[in-house]
Amino acid sequence: MTDSFCFTPDNAETARVILSRYPANRKQSALLPFLDLAQRQNGGWLSPPVLRFLSETLDVPEIKVYEVASFYTMFNLKPVGRYHLQFCRTTPCWLRGAETIENAVCTHLKARMGETTPDGLFTLSRVECLGACVNAPLLQVNDDFYEDLTETTVITLLDDLAQGRQPTVGTQVKRQTSAPIVGRCTLVS
Ligand code: FES
Secondary structure, eight states: OOSOOOOOHHHHHHHHHHHTTSOGGGGGGGHHHHHHHHHHHTTSSOOHHHHHHHHHHHTOOHHHHHHHHHHOTTSOSSOOOSEEEEEEOSHHHHHTTHHHHHHHHHHHHTOOTTOBOTTSOEEEEEESOOSOGGGOSOEEETTEEEESOOHHHHHHHHHHHHTTOOOOOEESSSSSTTOOOTTOOOOOO
């Protein structure tokens, strides 16, 4: 970890465009998009130098930057693996078998929630509703959603990622986006 951070020239230009959306005396309003931009540049997490840089750039107390960064699960305050697995455990996903999916992944990767696998490939996190309940249960991997998962399809998904294959994003069953599936309306017990 380096002890300093600043935006690359490309990201500095993106930051300038973001800032232009807000009044000059309200630049702290750009904190959320700046956190996202900085995290992407910094390998998926917000290190102390990144938080300090954002504090100085936006003229926001460092503790406030930390408060915002620690509130949202989309921001990581420690390093994450190449694939950040975010398991939704809110009621619709839970009713559709999220716990089974989570247990299958933990067993397969020999890792617990909050951990990163020793090869640095996968980090496991638990999050609240991802806003795609209609295709529950689902898993977010970095920026992509994988939906309608089963124990079998989630393991195939992990194996594909580990082998460098890009899985099909979205629903993992034969349905058009979130159109109803005939005969699949029972709750998982
Ligand atoms: S409950 Fe899982 S996406 Fe909404």
